[in-house]
Amino acid sequence: MSAIRLEQIKGNDAGLKAALTEAHLPTDDIEDHGRTFYRTQSSDGRAIGFLGVERCGDDFLLRSVVVLPDHQGQGLGSVLVERAVADLDQAGDVFLATTGAAPFFTRVGFSEVLRDSVPVAVLATRQLSSICPSSATIMRLTRPPT
Ligand SMILES: CC(C)(COP(=O)(O)OP(=O)(O)OC[C@H]1O[C@@H](n2cnc3c(N)ncnc32)[C@H](O)[C@@H]1OP(=O)(O)O)[C@@H](O)C(=O)NCCC(=O)NCCS
Structure with a gap:
């Protein structure tokens, strides 16, 4: 897949909300600060894909990763995630919570971690503390050594 461009948008973007709603992903906190x-x-x-990043102290929560149905399965989701995490401060770890897409995230370098090992600031996000079910899989990106 050729290079893609990520355009920053606000949490109140109508296309973002529609795409998340259609994919049954949380929208309750998308307009919150941070x-x-x-x-x-x-x-x-x-628009064919969206994602979001929350800063959690020194670390990050990757969230709201969605590719519109007509564009899935063509490598876009992988490129989107790889591109977004490449721009994040390498000193921080990147976490996510997923209920159904763990195999996809494993393909792009994430591995499941135990809740006990997740930084408090990540656990305190609304996604992990109240919106995602406690059964959600929490994953952390393993970055290649620099
Ligand atoms: C998950 C998602 C972003 C992947 O985007 P995509 O553009 O289809 O991904 P890619 O084309 O880069 O990769 C597709 C591969 O991941 C796999 N994959 C995609 N979604 C998957 C899922 N939910 N579970 C398991 N595997 C999945 C595909 O089977 C495919 O594997 P293959 O190449 O061996 O057939 C997209 O399917 C989506 O928007 N799903 C709905 C929203 C969602 O679940 N987001 C994750 C929120 S945490």
Whole structure:
């Protein structure tokens, strides 16, 4: 897949909310302070994927990763995630919580971690503390050594 461009958007972006709702992903906290969302679009200018990042102290929570149904299975989700995490401060760890897409995130370098090993600031996010079910899988990105 050719390089993609991530455009920063606000949490109140209507396309973001619609895509998350359709994918049954949480929208309750997308307009809260401290989240940064991105959109990528096709050559005709239509949004085809979104993701968000929350800063949690020194670490990050990757969230709201969604590729619109017509564009799934073509490598876009992988490129989106790889591109977004490449831009994050390498000193911080990147975590996420997922109920259904752990195999996808394993392919892009995340591994399951025990809740006990997750930093308090990550556990305190609304995603992990109240929105995601306690059965959600928590994963951390393993980055190649620099
Ligand atoms: C998860 C998602 C972002 C992946 O985007 P994508 O563009 O389809 O991903 P890619 O094309 O880069 O990778 C596809 C591969 O991941 C696998 N995959 C994608 N979603 C998966 C899922 N939910 N569970 C297991 N595997 C999944 C595909 O089977 C495919 O594997 P293959 O190449 O061996 O067939 C997309 O399916 C999506 O938006 N799903 C709904 C929202 C969601 O669950 N987001 C995660 C929130 S934590």
